[in-house]
Amino acid sequence: MEKNLNSFFNAKSVAVIGASNSPGKVGNIIMKKLDKLKGRVIPINKKGEKIEGKDSYKKIADYPKKIELAIIATPSKTVPKIIEQCIKKEIKNIIIISAGFSEVGNYKLEKKILNLKLKHNLNILGPNCFGMINPKKNLDLTFAKETVKKGNTVFISQSGALGSYILDYKIPLRAFISVGNMIDLNFADWIEYFNEDKKTKKIVCYIESLHDGKRFIEACKNSKKEIIVIKAGKTEKGKNATMSHTASLATDYKIYQGAFKQAKVKQSKSLIRAFGIREENIVYKLKGKKVAIITNAGGAGALLTDQLESQGYEIYGPKDILGTATSKDYKSALNKIKANYDSIIVVLTPQTMSEPEKTACILSESKFKHKIVACFLGKSSIEEAKKILQENGISYITKAV
Numbered sequence: 240m241e242k243n244l245n246s247f248f249n250a251k252s253v254a255v256i257g258a259s260n261s262p263g264k265v266g267n268i269i270m271k272k273l274d275k276l277k278g279r280v281i282p283i284n285k286k287g288e289k290i291e292g293k294d295s296y297k298k299i300a301d302y303p304k305k306i307e308l309a310i311i312a313t314p315s316k317t318v319p320k321i322i323e324q325c326i327k328k329e330i331k332n333i334i335i336i337s338a339g340f341s342e343v344g345n346y347k348l349e350k351k352i353l354n355l356k357l358k359h360n361l362n363i364l365g366p367n368c369f370g371m372i373n374p375k376k377n378l379d380l381t382f383a384k385e386t387v388k389k390g391n392t393v394f395i396s397q398s399g400a401l402g403s404y405i406l407d408y409k410i411p412l413r414a415f416i417s418v419g420n421m422i423d424l425n426f427a428d429w430i431e432y433f434n435e436d437k438k439t440k441k442i443v444c445y446i447e448s449l450h451d452g453k454r455f456i457e458a459c460k461n462s463k464k465e466i467i468v469i470k471a472g473k474t475e476k477g478k479n480a481t482m483s484h485t486a487s488l489a490t491d492y493k494i495y496q497g498a499f500k501q502a503k504v505k506q507s508k509s510l511i512r513a514f515g516i517r518e519e520n521i522v523y524k525l526k527g528k529k530v531a532i533i534t535n536a537g538g539a540g541a542l543l544t545d546q547l548e549s550q551g552y553e554i555y556g557p558k559d560i561l562g563t564a565t566s567k568d569y570k571s572a573l574n575k576i577k578a579n580y581d582s583i584i585v586v587l588t589p590q591t592m593s594e595p596e597k598t599a600c601i602l603s604e605s606k607f608k609h610k611i612v613a614c615f616l617g618k619s620s621i622e623e624a625k626k627i628l629q630e631n632g633i634s635y636i637t638k639a640v
Contacts, residue, residue, distance in 0.1 A: 242362050242424065244432040246332045248373050248414065250308035251278040253380070254299055254330070256321055257312035258282030258290045265312040265336055267291070268382040268591045269370070275377035281306060299324050308332045310370065310380050315339030318366065319351045326359050334380060335365035338561075341420055342367050349422060356423055368419025369399020369562075374412060382562075384589045384620045387412050391440040392514070393433045395426055397447045398471075398538025400562050400588040401510060401640075407589050407617030410514050413439050421450055427458040434462045441465045443513045444504075445538060447472055447481040452498050459502035466504040467513045470495055471538060476554050477545035480537065510542070511638045521639045522550065524612045527581025532557035533572045534586035535564040535593065539616060542640040543584060555580060562590050566597035573605050583610045586639075589620035599624040603631035614639045 390411025
């Protein structure tokens with residue numbers, strides 16, 4: 240089946256299912272981000288109220304015209320019925336932001352979506368993904384804090400939060416794609432698509448697992464672009480971290496090394512380095528070998544675990560408090576930490592729900608203050624938080640992975 244990825248990347252009509260007027264909700268953030276899109280934005284909300292000044296519809300069937308792309312940001316249990324409504328509306332291209340599927344052990348619900356996809360020839364990005372961005376078209380379907388300028392590098396990531404980290408540096412991109420659980424569209428699909436795109440010069444991939452290694456190798460071999468990969472799950476603890484993040488299969492890293500060699504792709508030691516920025520070594524900030532990790536970014540937690548475990552550190556966690564984490568979630572996670580760790584790494588990536596300044600204040604008031612290393616990944620969104628950390632003598636780092 241031919242996959243029409245152009246209907247994702249250059250969509251002229253987008254239905255936002257779960258659109259909202261509530262600040263901080265994904266359905267509200269995406270509606271605001273789509274304000275500059277030169278195309279039709281159709282809010283779908285069961286209340287049928289105006290959303291961000293636009294008329295909304297209670298059901299997708301209520302909208303009279305054709306829709307090219309639907310993005311779903313509703314509770315996971317509602318997703319199969321919504322997809323059935325999309326099928327009736329003849330929408331073939333769907334992005335599922337919603338989490339709560341195989342990554343939390345809910346394989347049955349994910350299988351329902353897969354069956355619908357196979358039966359009706361759908362193209363699905365996700366579930367449990369961060370969305371996608373085409374800067375040239377002002378098509379931003381993410382809940383990242385920053386929007387991005389147009390460039391010639393494509394970033395395909397299995398971690399949405401790591402997308403928000405890179406976007407915070409305002410690195411110009413041709414595209415950002417978050418693949419999530421990869422129920423359908425995967426790395427190979429997007430590499431093949433951007434291989435045909437004249438404006439793409441480089442493709443960077445953050446990979447936790449490959450569902451079809453042979454196809455990935457072929458797609459890379461056939462590509463005329465520079466391809467750089469960053470692999471998480473190199474160590475035993477790192478593998479466990481990726482499994483809990485996107486239900487990635489734990490595969491020996493040597494197998495991946497062989498695949499990358501066959502595919503003729505470059506491997507980067509860190510994500511930030513793949514974009515031409517040198518990373519900082521967090522090891523210099525740590526005290527002792529027993530380290531706990533709290534993170535709102537599963538991918539960052541996995542990369543740090545790999546990095547530290549390979550250097551002989553004993554890792555607790557990483558405790559993933561999810562991308563929706565607020566300062567209160569960090570406080571709660573810190574309160575559950577045992578006192579017998581030498582260092583506590585607190586990772587924050589700047590998503591729209593994140594509260595860098597408030598989180599910095601909570602770290603400054605913590606009884607573990609002297610053990611904390613604040614790993615606040617990003618640039619523009621964390622400037623004020625850095626000042627708070629500095630003033631309170633909290634050790635911090637901004638380019639650790």
